[in-house]
Amino acid sequence: MSLLVERVELLATIQDLGRPGLGHLGVSPSGAFDRPALRQANALVGNDMSVAGIECLRGGLTLRATVDHLVAVTGAAAALSIDARPVEHGRTLHLPTGSTLTIGVPPLGLRTYLAVAGGVAVDPVLGSRSTDTLADLGPPRLAAGTELPVGTGSGPGADLDVLWAPRLGEATVEVVLGPRDSYLTSEALGRLLGEPWTLTDHCDRIGLRLSGPALERAVTDEVPSEPCARGSIQITADGTPIVFGPDHPVTGGYPVAAVVIDAHTVCLAQLGPGDTLRFTPRFVP
């Protein structure tokens, strides 16, 4: 029971829902960046929602089945084929023994997810099979020749009426101001919330570096090492915002002016360099 990796274009990692709750040990939550996409892929093949699948950046993944498998591909939609025959995104697919599944490059969106019935069954590390790209925890990144063990115990696959449609090209996400919004001038805070931000080339699972108007700091001191959450918007010393992804550092020394609400952090998964991100405030009691 295994899938054999034949080709990885950029970056493909094993991800489940991560290892939350270990920040006191210096361990980030990690896990699938676009969690709804992984959950839906798992649902399509009858897996429990927490089972591990594959997250690939800009597609470009080829896998060969060593026995018959049920698979599904979700997230950023790319051309898919089994032995050069086109197949559908967001559907349960039968991958016969010896056949090859190829995921092309998605024209829009960044991260494509693959689930296999039974789940990718590498050994968990601290309760999760996710690769943490910052801390180098969990299984290694996939490479040509990697043999992925596949588990058992899935239920019947289910067709989904509504497929999670990732936000593509641009997104507006809600943020809660603070904890360190007072470190920005009120003009800078207005710009952070009022202006569109462009994603730079420096975007990965750790964080998304944005470009836009420089944000003037009212307080130039750094913050003594402070714990951070996913979605935290750090403002660096030169006034650049960085939004933290799932593999974010557990603590940071730059002030966090606002934090993206948890449900909207998944929107960040599908935005890439050149895409536009806007922040809108939400009040949390």
Next chain:
Amino acid sequence: MNVLPCGDRAVLIDCDTLDEARGWYVALAGRVDEAVLGARTVLLRGAPADLRSLIGHSEPGPADPVDAPLVEVPVTYDGEDLTSVAESTGLTTAEVVAAHTGTDWTAAFGGFAPGFSYLVGGDPRLRVSRRRTPRTSVPAGAVGLAGGFSGIYPRPSPGGWQLIGHTDLQLWDVDRDPPALLAPGTRVRFVEAAT
């Protein structure tokens, strides 16, 4: 102490001192989804309204609980920066070693890498700055000083702390429970390794 917003799934307790933050961490760590300690702050995960209510009905505990576990860390004091630490502190290298081993430290907070702990409470004469240029690679087990903290690198990584020695203890092992040798609250006693 202030409670600051931190998204819709957490709050941040902002304190005046590390000891105050450690007291809040001791009081609340077992009562919330997750608690993470920083140098002046404690991140608590959960519903913000519930967390604010919990904090309002709680008092900070002692920063140094009397029943904290003690870990003895044997160190070979052969670090590349031992001489420069001695020069900048006005001590001899033997006095640096005596100061580092003479007072117990406490693992306060982590964050730089899994298993790394900022150790506090050591001899105040050992307060040194970071190196002007960080090393691109520091080996696992290297024992360093910076800004009044001591720390041990859990794995090879870049680093700017002044290195005074090394230990053979494994700071981080995912197959051990708990994986971090020096979890927050652990008391740490450095001893000079037998040569």
